[in-house]
Amino acid sequence: MKTRDTGRSKTKAAITAFMVLSAAFGAFSEVVIDAENFIIRQQWPWSGKVQAEFMVEGTVTAPGATAKVNAYDGDKLICEIPSSQLEGDVVITAGGKKSISFNPSAVPAIKERGIIKDFRLGIEYVDGTVDYNSPNILYVIFDLENKGQVQVLTENDITGGSSAREGTGMYGAWKRRYWDAGADTVAWLGVNAEEYKTTKLVFRHIPGHSFVMGSPDDEPGRFPNEEFNGTAEEQLKLYGYETRHKVTLSGYYIGVFELTQKQWKLLAGDRQFTNGAGSDYPAQNVTYTDIRGGDAPGKAITESSFIGRLQAFLGSAYTVDLPTEAQWEAACRAGTDTGLYSGRQLPSDPSYYQNAKTFFCADLAEIAVYFLDEDNKAITSVLPVGGRKPNNYGLFDMIGNAGEICLDKFSDSKSDLGSADASDPVFTGSGQRRAFRGGTVDAWISYQYGLAAFRSAARGSIQSTDHQRQYGFRVAMKTVVPAAN
């Protein structure tokens, strides 16, 4: 370990009643990236925060580097600033000008100290490590043509630090709080470009949280509802229960798009995709067993399946599988509790749930490829991914286009999703059917049940060995957090 004083600033200013800011220095080990030309400044009086600006020189290796920030009084360590308190360039994937800020009065060890005459910061980036559970990380991008190439994007990378509602940064357009309802977070819109749908695979971070799974009895379109064709029992056999209950999830990542045909071919070889074929079309006509091999949750993924091949490609720092129904629904809702992730409801007019061939619904069409276009003409096959508006997490086609096969088994009894509070649930009971979510352009649904299947809470099922056009999937990922050096 060598220590280098890189303090260039000799700012002398009271930043709060209990602290005097004097200089900054960096403490570096041989393996970390050089950070030089420090300036630290108070943001008082408009904010109690301390901001450090500095240059990071050198190459950052995948999957990136995370900052460790220590506070000192002279050369005496006060504490490490908790990562949850840090804002800005906490995770980096490239060198350049960086900025980190935090609120010293929110750090007990600093606050308790009172006046600090010679306040210094040591900022250290440890290369090749990223805490993927950090809420700072929004996206992880894998290059499917270059094994080991991983890019991590933080909110700061996407917005350039702007707190505006929307803008365009070095990664293209973005929008904060895409819909007024739901999660207050940034959706990266620049991801909707060909490379991210074909030769790259992009995951969105969904931080651990609790949400209410299922739908209220009075949600327009909810099953069972005797306004629909068929008896309640017939509907439930296919669509299951949506009893509301609280679900707590640990953090995970989920694909921004339905897995596409090009992505499938790059990892698992050629395959005939009929009825909607093209590089950026969803891989469909694939079965649960094609996707993960092990034909039920809890059974090992086989090496020759798509997920097995993806797992081998990504390496042991990541684990991939189908999303559970709970992970899927939380990702789709993005903080909303309405029928649609836009914060809107489907129409309450029952005729939309009988034979919907002639009922175009603009609120649905803006977020989903379903079975009608605005001219009331039928859409009979899947379309390229990313063709409609995303949700607040920036996820596309969660509703409509390909139906999305999930990890869970499916039961027509109330036992599968249940009604009790649950943590990271997955249904492993008996039966040959597997859950799918989000509705599909499948004509059968349109003729029988209209718009009802296109809600965040709506469920469907498919046999584990059924090849059906218009049914595909997206991948969920967890990460193994690397040990800190």
Ligand SMILES: [Ca+2]
């Ligand atoms: Ca879909």
